Amino acid sequence: MDNLPRNCLLTINGGSSSIKYALYEIKEPLNQLLSGEMEGIWSGQAQLHFTHANGVKNHHIDIPVTNHTEAAEWLFNWLQKETEYIKVTAIGHRIVQGMKHTAPEKITDEFLAQLKAISAFDPEHLPAEIELIEVFRKRYPDVDQVACFDTYFHTSMPAIAKLVPIPRKYRNKGIKRYGFHGLSYAYLLQEFERIAGTEKSKGKIIVAHLGSGASMVAIKNGKSIDTSMGFTPASGLTMSTRTGDLDPGVAWYLQQFEKLSPAQFNHMVNHESGLLAISGTTADMQQLLKIQQQDSRATEAVDFFCYQCIKWIGAFTAVLGGLDTLIFSGGIGEHSPEVRSKICDGLEFLGIELDEVHNMNNTTIISTEKSRTPVYMMHTNEELMIAQLVCDTLKYNIKQ
Structure with missing residues (x-):
């Protein structure tokens, strides 16, 4: 991937056993340069799939990782080789559950501590997502990183739809209906408006x-x-x-x-x-x-x-x-x-x-x-939605 533009945005979409990622040139409109997925992280038979924007597709690489920290380190090193001529200036992370955090926000030490404090609310996703954030913050210490929440799209639900019928003392601790897949729904609604x-x-x-x-x-x-x-x-x-x-x-x-x-x-x-x-x-x-x-x-x-x-x-x-x-x-x-x-x-x-x-x-x-x-x-695109939200949060003047 030589001769690439200098300023790019990386999106990280971590699942319980996978990591989807995409690299965008920061321009109007956002231009995807590379995308892919690491699958089977906990299986002992993890694979990396990736597609270049130049049309070279369906590369598969067996990778020796057994957890998200190892996977993130491996992905960072691989991206460094694939993108040696570019500069990552922002990173967006998909976060499934943020409790009181809903709107996209810059990741700070305080934010990360708060995320760790609520990891028990989503043990299937949050611990792995936190691992990914920590690796990429360590590897890109001077790069702005933004958390984008799957729950944000559903904050508009009326109170009756969020209610869980258990004693109020538990509801007061944050137990309610949050809803997920919000990044996908936000993208699909935006795309539907464009089409219809x-x-x-x-x-x-x-x-x-x-x-x-x-x-x-x-x-x-x-x-x-x-x-x-x-x-x-x-x-x-x-x-x-x-x-x-x-x-x-x-x-x-x-x-x-x-x-x-x-x-x-x-x-x-x-x-x-x-x-x-x-x-x-x-x-x-x-x-x-x-x-x-x-x-x-x-x-x-x-x-x-x-x-x-x-x-x-x-x-x-x-x-x-x-x-x-x-x-x-x-x-x-x-x-x-x-x-x-x-x-x-x-x-x-x-x-x-x-x-x-x-x-x-x-x-x-x-x-x-x-x-x-x-x-x-309709084809969904969570990575592009993350990229757009990162641009909005960091005040990049990008229109889709």
Whole structure:
């Protein structure tokens, strides 16, 4: 990557076992130069995937890392070699949960201490995200770094939608429904306005971000008014390895009679449940779709996932008082026409009618012209949203 421009912005999007990253030239509009992902960090078989803006794609490198600190150090050293002719002048980090911190803000020692103090509220993400921040602050001590929160988009939800019906003494400690995937939803709403216009973007919209982590949001007048995830990203829709909503009595039963510790229960609901638990074979939707003709448990997992999506769409349509637009996104939402078709087959009462050719070809509008409710398939881009928020926070004059 020689002869690159000097001033660039790096985005770091840390997951529980992965790190997505992207490098942007700071100009108008932001110009992506490099992107990729480190996967399987805790598996002992981690890989780096990356794509250069010059069209060279799908590089895969096996990397010897077993935790996020090692992964961040390895990524830093690799980026230094790949980008030796450029200068990183800002870094944006995706943070899943910030509690009282919601709007993007510059990372300071005080901020980092506050983030560590609340890490128990999201043990699946925050400790790893904190590790990433610490490595990149150490390696880039003079570079402004900004935290961008997944919860920010949902701060507009009315109080009734944030309420958790437990004693007030616990609610006063910060236990409420926060909602997540906010960076994705913010980007998708912005992109939908660009495609369909401001009037339609102010309508009654449901966005289904369906991936290994899955959620939905009900949007009205450009604001989140309800979302499926609540206090943690484990709630709401059933996901690849997460339960989604679960009767709390199950926790009591398993801890009382199966002797699961709180840590074991937390691991089960986040890593051993969902599609993986129903199928007994895999958490990957594409694999489930391939084997469902020969495996009834795979069929059950696919059908259950689609059934849950139909229920949430129905509920959010009631909350919105109608539905003007349905948008699919995320890994499953963007790449699984069969899943979209199964979900929409259960939504005929909303006047939804898919164009199966457009659906199979993953076009932007996948509904027919006669469909009372238009259905879109849109690619999300959390990294670009992070980059835009960093520019806004640091007062860079960048317009998209």
